Amino acid sequence: MHAAVLSASDTPPAYREHPEPVAAEENEMVVEVLAAGLHHLTRSKATGSHYSSAGAFPLVPGADGVVRDPTGRLRYAVLDDTRAGTFAERTVIDVRRSVVLPDGVDPVRIAAAMNPAMSSWVALRRRIGFTPGQRVLIIGATGNAGRMAIQVAKLFGAGQVIAAGRDAQRLAGLAALGADETCSFDRIERAADVDVVLDYVWGEPAAAAMIPMLTARADRSAPLTWMQIGSMAGQTAPIPSAALRAARLQIVGSGIGSVSPRDFIAELPEIAAAVGDGRIDVRARPVPLAEVARAWTAETGERLVLVP
Numbered sequence: 001m002h003a004a005v006l007s008a009s010d011t012p013p014a015y016r017e018h019p020e021p022v023a024a025e026e027n028e029m030v031v032e033v034l035a036a037g038l039h040h041l042t043r044s045k046a047t048g049s050h051y052s053s054a055g056a057f058p059l060v061p062g063a064d065g066v067v068r069d070p071t072g073r074l075r076y077a078v079l080d081d082t083r084a085g086t087f088a089e090r091t092v093i094d095v096r097r098s099v100v101l102p103d104g105v106d107p108v109r110i111a112a113a114m115n116p117a118m119s120s121w122v123a124l125r126r127r128i129g130f131t132p133g134q135r136v137l138i139i140g141a142t143g144n145a146g147r148m149a150i151q152v153a154k155l156f157g158a159g160q161v162i163a164a165g166r167d168a169q170r171l172a173g174l175a176a177l178g179a180d181e182t183c184s185f186d187r188i189e190r191a192a193d194v195d196v197v198l199d200y201v202w203g204e205p206a207a208a209a210m211i212p213m214l215t216a217r218a219d220r221s222a223p224l225t226w227m228q229i230g231s232m233a234g235q236t237a238p239i240p241s242a243a244l245r246a247a248r249l250q251i252v253g254s255g256i257g258s259v260s261p262r263d264f265i266a267e268l269p270e271i272a273a274a275v276g277d278g279r280i281d282v283r284a285r286p287v288p289l290a291e292v293a294r295a296w297t298a299e300t301g302e303r304l305v306l307v308p
Ligand SMILES: NC(=O)c1ccc[n+]([C@@H]2O[C@H](COP(=O)([O-])OP(=O)(O)OC[C@H]3O[C@@H](n4cnc5c(N)ncnc54)[C@H](OP(=O)(O)O)[C@@H]3O)[C@@H](O)[C@H]2O)c1
Pocket: 039, 040, 041, 115, 116, 118, 119, 140, 141, 142, 143, 144, 145, 146, 165, 166, 167, 170, 200, 201, 205, 229, 230, 231, 232, 233, 254, 255, 256, 301
């Protein structure tokens, strides 16, 4: 079969002949891959920079995807740490880490959306007791996951959603997705009275936003949960100690590890349904798997989806 094969962390994968995958364990099955998203997680797991990565080469990247099982059913599958990922004509899935998809879904939309959509969905459902009416600030709202977070927060009944980002033109498009307000990072105090922050950026911008935001709160003793989800601006953030004293701030994270695989999987059918019926808007661009080398380093706002 053909696959994308990564031989080192600093070179793109090559499209070439590769041995067929083999199902070795109980619950495993060989499946045909229909579409696999090129997410940040996919790249960072493959190149060894993600905290859950094994970092051994050669490997076939691909952390998730839409596959056809031997009975002909479409499934969305999440792979565990593996050197036989979804950027291939066939791969091996653990059936317990997959969900059967409704008839008629578009594999490319599902493959593009599930990873970014689950970031806010799982964070709000599984990491905190989010309740309708609560107000949400999204930092990094112009990205794929941030755009979906606006829609997910609204689906969950958020009372107000404020979208923060650095690109004024992209921010302007977010009202159409349900954002009640938008703001740049240097005007973050406009979101001072939210209950939950969904932070995809971290690093300097998140740390710099904290004090102005916290000191502008009408009631500093009202609980504020800062949910660390992504780290686009830096793996570390120099958080001032005063931030933890000046307001009732709680910093938590959501991702692989802080949420169990079982809890992630339990949310997948509902997320797939929301993506499938259009409640969550998706920016997806299919790319032939043969063009993986170019796609690997492409800079685009759309989520690229490799199609074998
Ligand atoms: N924990 C989880 O469950 C989970 C799940 C999915 C994704 N994630 C993480 O979430 C993050 C975002 O993923 P994505 O799919 O939305 O990526 P994306 O589509 O590439 O969007 C990236 C976002 O980050 C912003 N950004 C990038 N560099 C920045 C910087 N230096 N300063 C400020 N903003 C910056 C971008 O702003 P512009 O629009 O201005 O470029 C954009 O809003 C990634 O770190 C990803 O790994 C976590």
